[in-house]
Amino acid sequence: MEKWKELAQHVLNDGEIMNSEALSILECPDEDILLLMHDSFQIRKKYYGKKVKLNMIMNAKSGLCPENCGYCSQSSIAESPIESYRMRDKKLLVEGAKQAHKLNIGTYCIVASGRGPSNKEVDQVVEAVKEIKNTYGLKICACLGLLKPEQAKRLKEAGVDRYNHNINTSASHHSNITTSHTYDNRVNTITIAKESGMSPCSGVIIGMKEEKQDVVDMATSLKTLDADSIPINFLHAID
Numbered sequence: 001m002e003k004w005k006e007l008a009q010h011v012l013n014d015g016e017i018m019n020s021e022a023l024s025i026l027e028c029p030d031e032d033i034l035l036l037m038h039d040s041f042q043i044r045k046k047y048y049g050k051k052v053k054l055n056m057i058m059n060a061k062s063g064l065c066p067e068n069c070g071y072c073s074q075s076s077i078a079e080s081p082i083e084s085y086r087m088r089d090k091k092l093l094v095e096g097a098k099q100a101h102k103l104n105i106g107t108y109c110i111v112a113s114g115r116g117p118s119n120k121e122v123d124q125v126v127e128a129v130k131e132i133k134n135t136y137g138l139k140i141c142a143c144l145g146l147l148k149p150e151q152a153k154r155l156k157e158a159g160v161d162r163y164n165h166n167i168n169t170s171a172s173h174h175s176n177i178t179t180s181h182t183y184d185n186r187v188n189t190i191t192i193a194k195e196s197g198m199s200p201c202s203g204v205i206i207g208m209k210e211e212k213q214d215v216v217d218m219a220t221s222l223k224t225l226d227a228d229s230i231p232i233n234f235l236h237a238i239d
């Protein structure tokens with residue numbers, strides 16, 4: 001089918017995809033999927049070639065979260081038998097970075113559960129990041145939840161290169177996945193991270209009973225937010 005080729009060419013020529021065209025991609029018939037993937041790959045090839053970057057996640061704090069995100073096993077309403085622990089100390093965070101360095105990983109991601117970090121938790125991450133930067137020179141991404149501007153400033157000054165905070169879903173679907181914080185809270189943190197000089201990483205989770213239009217809206221929001229990196233997660237419910 002020429003349609004996907006034409007759309008890909010339009011994007012390669014710096015054109016924008018209309019809402020109806022974006023929806024038609026999501027409604028692509030099964031027999032066209034391989035063609036769609038082939039033509040989409042031309043866009044990927046132009047901007048990223050065949051390069052794949054390796055990131056390693058350090059689960060710096062697990063569980064103990066007061067929020068009620070319906071998709072998350074660490075939430076206050078989840079009953080999953082997960083391990084819970086407070087923010088890992090500097091020694092363990094640096095030990096993880098040593099492992100990442102040994103494995104030739106490009107970016108070491110320090111990820112913590114919770115609504116947002118306390119100032120004490122930011123202190124712990126800041127101290128670890130300074131040592132990791134001095135010793136291993138790894139790129140560092142932090143994902144600590146909702147941020148205050150002064151916390152973002154401290155993380156940036158310590159050497160955090162990137163901050164991850166996903167929008168997760170569309171603005172209109174957000175209250176269906178959590179009621180303990182808002183979509184605007186999330187957007188605000190991405191803006192704060194960006195204004196501090198950290199590179200914004202923000203993505204979504206697909207498979208939370210959203211409509212196709214929500215998926216298009218998520219993509220449009222991330223374009224507006226100018227996220228540098230966009231993780232796409234898929235949730236597969238097991239009945």
Ligand code: SF4
Pocket residue numbers: 065066067068069072073074075076112113114115145
């Ligand atoms: S804020 Fe983060 S850790 Fe807490 S429930 Fe939501 S996704 Fe899970």
